[in-house]
Amino acid sequence: MALPLLVLLGAGGLLAAERSGGGGGGSSSAMEELATEQEAEESHRQDSVSLLTFILLLTLTILTIWLFKHRRVRFLHETGLAMIYGLIVGVILRYGTPSSSGRDKPLSCSQEDRPFTTLLVNVSGKFFEYTLKGEISPGKIHNVEQNDMLRKVTFDPEVFFNILLPPIIFHAGYSLKKRHFFRNLGSILAYAFLGTAVSCFIIGNLMYGVVKLMKLVGQLSDKFYYTDCLLFGAIISATDPVTVLAIFNELHADVDLYALLFGESVLNDAVAIVLSSSIVAYQPTGENTHAFDAAAFFKSVGVFLGIFSGSFMMGAVTGVVTFTKLHCFPLLETALFFLMSWSTFLLAEACGFTGVVAVLFCGITQAHYTYNNLSVESRSRTKQLFEVLHFLAENFIFSYMGLALFTFQKHMFSPVFIIGAFIAIFLGRAAHIYPLSFLLNLGRRHKISWNFQHMMMFSGLRGAMAFALAIRDTATYAHQMMFSTTLLIVFFTVWIVGGGTTPMLSWLQIRVGVDPDQDPPNRTKQESAWLFRLWYSFDHNYLKPILTHSGPPLTTTLPSWCGLIARCLTSPQVYDNQEQLREEDSDFILNDSDLTVTYGDTTITANGSSGPHTATTSLDGRRTKSSSEEALERDLGAAEHEVASRGTRLVFPLEDNLRSLKSP
C-alpha cells in the first residue's frame, strides 16, 4: 500500500528524461507543447462534433415529430423516431468513419495491489495526471483501441443516472394527475410493488432456466450466475409505456386506465432501480454467493426496504421543506425550486440512498404542497422548465439507444437468450397483471375489467429506465448479454407494441374521448379506500394548512384547546378564500398538455358566469368548516363540474382573453 511516491519505472522514461535533459531542449519542448496543445484542441473539437451529432439527432426528431403531429400520425411516437434516427447515425458512425490510427494506442504500465484513482506519468521529464476510468476485462484489451468517434459518442453510464434520469422522473412525479392517481392508489401500489417483485422473480427464474439450457447446448461461453438472472429480471421489470400514454392522452382514453398505467410505470421505475441495487449489493459476499441463499435474500429485502424508505422519506421531506414564500420574485422562486429538487437527488446519493427514487417522491410532494405556495408565474415557469428538460432528456436517451446498437463496443447477442427473454417478459407480465388484477378486483367496487387487464398486459413497454439500468454495468459477459437483449426488447416494444396501441384500443373497445372531469361523480366516494380516506382527512385538515396557504384554517380543524398553536401555525392567507380556490384547482391542473386540450377553449365568459357560484361555495362559513368527508366529496366529486371554469386561472389563455375582450 505504501508505495514510494515517484517510482520511475521502465527504461523509456529514463531515456526520455535523458533526452530532454540535454542542451537545446527548449525548442523541442516547445514543439512538443504545440503538439500536445493541438491534440487537446483536436479532442475538444471531436467532443463538440459528437455533442453536435446528438443535437442534430434531437433537432431532426423535433422537426419530424412536428410533421407527425401536424399530420396526426399515431403509429410512431417521438421516442421511436428518436431511436430510428439514432440507429441511422450509429450505422454511419460505425461503418462510415475511418478507423483510428495507431496514435492513441494505449500504453500499459503496472501497479501493485490496487488501482489508484490518480496516476502520475512521467513523459520526457514532464508529469501528466491521469484519472481512473474503469476496469477493462482482459479479453477486451484489444478493443480499447477503436474508432475515435465511436469512443467520443459513448457516454459514461453514470450520466444517465445523474443527469438524464432525474428530470424525467421528477417530471413524472410533478405531473401525476393526483385525483385519478389517488383514487386508484391501492391498485397502483399493488401493481408497482408486488407486481414488479413478482415479475422480477419470475423473469429471473425463467432466464436461469434459459441459461441452464444454453449451457447444456454449449451456447454459453462464460459464467452466468443466478443473481445475474435476477438482476436481469429487475432491469427488465421497469415498464415505461411512454408511447401508449401519449396516445391515451391524445385520444382521451379512459382516465382510470391511464392512471393505473402511468402510476404503475412511475412507481415501478423506482422499485426496479432499488431492486436491482439490492441484488447487486447481495452479490459479492463470498465464493458461493451466486446460488440462492435464504439469509442473503432476506438481507437483500432488508436493503431494499431500507433504501426505498430512506429515499422516500428524503424526497418527501425535501419536498415539504421547499416552502417558498418568495411570491414577489418568480425568478428566485423558480431557481430555488429547481435547486431544492436537485439537492434532494444529491442528498439521497450522498447518504447512500437512491437519488432517482428520492426525486420522484420529492416531485409528488412538491406538486402536493409546494406548488400551492408558488406564485402563478412560478407555477408555469417550473412546469415549463421541467417539461423542456424532460422532453430533451427522454428523447436524448432514446436516440442514444438507437446509436448504442451500433456504436457500443461489447455487444453480445445470443439468439437463445433473446428469444428466452422475450418469452420470459411476456410470461412475467402475464403473471404480474392477471392474478393481481383478480385479487384487486375482490376488493375494488369499480372492477378492473378484462379489457383493461389485456390493455395493461399489452402496455408493458420497456424504456429509458431499463436501458439505464442495463448500461450501468457492462463489465462481465453476462451483463453484456443482458444489455444487448435489453436494447432489443426496448426497440421491439417501443416500435411494435407502441405502434399497435391505437388498433389495440379499438379492438379492446376501450372508450376514448373521455373528458377527465366529466366522470360519473357518483362512484367517487365508494372507490376511495379507507386508508386513503384516513390519510386524506389528516392531510387536508392538518398538513395542508401548516405547509401551504390553503385548506381550512387549523383553528377550525384542531380541538378548541389547541387554539393558540393553531393560530400560530395557520398562515394568515388561509383565511383568504381566494387562496382556497387556488388549492382546489391545483389538484387537477398539473399536466400542461392536458390543460391546453381541456381548458383551452374555455373563454372568460365561462369564468365570469361561474364566479358567483364559486364565491358562495367558499365564502359560506359552514362549508369552509365542513368535515373532511365533505371536503373530499367536494374535491373529488361535486367540484368536478366547476373545474372547467376555475381552471382558466392556471392556463395562459392570453389569446383567448384578448379575443374575447375584443369580440363584444
Added chain:
Amino acid sequence: MALPLLVLLGAGGLLAAERSGGGGGGSSSAMEELATEQEAEESHRQDSVSLLTFILLLTLTILTIWLFKHRRVRFLHETGLAMIYGLIVGVILRYGTPSSSGRDKPLSCSQEDRPFTTLLVNVSGKFFEYTLKGEISPGKIHNVEQNDMLRKVTFDPEVFFNILLPPIIFHAGYSLKKRHFFRNLGSILAYAFLGTAVSCFIIGNLMYGVVKLMKLVGQLSDKFYYTDCLLFGAIISATDPVTVLAIFNELHADVDLYALLFGESVLNDAVAIVLSSSIVAYQPTGENTHAFDAAAFFKSVGVFLGIFSGSFMMGAVTGVVTFTKLHCFPLLETALFFLMSWSTFLLAEACGFTGVVAVLFCGITQAHYTYNNLSVESRSRTKQLFEVLHFLAENFIFSYMGLALFTFQKHMFSPVFIIGAFIAIFLGRAAHIYPLSFLLNLGRRHKISWNFQHMMMFSGLRGAMAFALAIRDTATYAHQMMFSTTLLIVFFTVWIVGGGTTPMLSWLQIRVGVDPDQDPPNRTKQESAWLFRLWYSFDHNYLKPILTHSGPPLTTTLPSWCGLIARCLTSPQVYDNQEQLREEDSDFILNDSDLTVTYGDTTITANGSSGPHTATTSLDGRRTKSSSEEALERDLGAAEHEVASRGTRLVFPLEDNLRSLKSP
C-alpha cells in the same frame, strides 16, 4: 511513436501478476473488487457532497437576495453575496476538513515521447483504463496529493467555457434592449473593440514594466514574458458591470448610459475572449517569441479578425436559420430554440471559432428575427428558461470564485504585482474611456457628458469572463500569479465599486427614475448614424419580411419587376396586420424584468382604448407602404408612446386581465 501495445513495465506488475496467478486467488479478487467498488461509491458520494455544497451556497444566496430585495438593500449585489458565501465555505473546506490519508498517493510510471490520451494499467492481473487529465508542473507534484474534498470542489476550467458561460452570454445577447442599443451602436462598437484593444495594450505594457521592476528588486522567481503581460491585459479588459447594471435597472437610471455600459460589457466579453486566444495562438512559434515581433503581431491581429468574424457569421447565420414555424407546439418550439442555440456554440467550437462569441451573436439575431416567429407561449418560455439558466450560472461562477480563493491549490500572491495591476487597470480604463469619449463626442449630436464618462470609468467592474479566462490556464508561474490577481480584482470591484454605485450615481447627478419609453422623441432621428440607417432600411424592407412574418410585404418594398419572387418569399401572415403589431412590440420588449416594472400596471382598458388607433396605423395602405425612413421614425420615435399599451400582449397580465374583467 509506435509503442508495443502492452509493455509491462516494472517489477510491481510482474509480482502482482504472479500473485494473482496463484491458486485460490478468487476470494482475494472478490475482496479487491469489493474494495474498489466501495472506493468508487465513496468517490461518488464525495462528488454528491461537493455538488451539494454549491447548491447549498446558491440556496443561501437566493434566500439572502430575497431578504435584501425585500428590505431594498442596494450596497451588496447577489453576485457579491455569492462570493462572500463562497469565501466562507472555502475557509471551512480549507481549514475545517481533515487532510487526506496517503491512500490516494499518485503512482508514477513513465512513457516515451508524448503523453497518451488513454493509459492501460495492469494491477494484479487486471486492466484498468485511465484518461489524461492534464500536465502538472514539476514543482507542484507534491501538491497533487491534497485534501480529497478540496480536489472534489475544483472544477475543470473548461466547465466554465462550455457549460456556464454560454447561457450567460446568450442571455445577454437575447435580452439586449435593441432600441437603445442600436441608437448608440457606433459608440458601443467603438468602446468594445477599440477601447478593449487599447485597454489590453496599455495594461499589458504597464504590467510589463511592473514585471521588469519586480525582476529588478528580486521579487520574481520564475519567467514572466511580454506575451503573458499582454494576455493579462486581455483577460482583465473584459468588464462585467453586472452589479452596476442591476442598480441602474432598479433605479431606472438614464437609458443611454445603461445601453452604453451594457452594450460595451456584452461585446467586450467577446472581444476579450478572442483577443486572449489570439495572444495565446501568437505565443509558441519559436524561442524568441515572447518579445515583441511586428509580423507575429499582425498575424495575431489576423487570427483575431478571423476568429471574430467567423464566430459572428456563424452565430448570425444559425440565429437566422432558426426559423421556426411550430406555432401550435410550444414545447417543440422551445426545445428546438434551445437546441439551435446550443448547436451554434458547438458548431463554432468544432470549426475552431469561439463558441461564446458565436452564441452572443446568435442571441442577438434570434432576438431580432426568430423571436418574431415564435408563438406567444414560446417567447415567454424561452425568455424564462434562459433567465433561470443565466441566473444559476452567474451565481454559481461568483460563488465558485469565492471558494477558489481558499481552495485553489496554486495561488501566487505578489503584492507588487497586485498593486501594479490595480493601478494598471485604473489607467487602462481611463485611457479607454476619456479619449474615446472625446473622439465620439466629435461625431455625436447627443454628447456623452462628463458625468457619464466618470460613471463609465467607475463601472469598469470585472467578473465572470475575466475569471473564466484567468482560470483557463494556470500551469505556469506567470499564469498563476495572473489568476490570483484577477481574483482579487474581481472581489474588490464587485464589493467596493459595486457597493458604491448608488452614492456615485447621486454624486454624479445622473438622473434616475427615467421611463425608457418616455424619452424625448425629438432626438431620435439625429442620433441614428447613417450606417445604421442604411442597414436598418435594408433589414426592415428585405430581411425581416423574408425571415419573419413581420415587416412590410416584399411586394411593396421590391421593385415591381421582382413581383413574382417577392410574392414567393413573403409569408402570407405578413399581410395580416396582427403580425405587424407584434413585430414592433418585440423591438422594445425583450427584458422581462423591465417589462413587469414598466407595463405591469397597464390594464386591459388601456389596451382596449388603444385598439382603434393601432388599427388605423397599420391597416392604412399608405402607411404600410411607407419608406423605411418613416418606418424607422415610427419604430424609434413616434411609436414609443404607443408601446405602453401594445406591450401588454407579451407580459402575463393574467391577474390584471381577470381583475379588470371582474371589476366592470
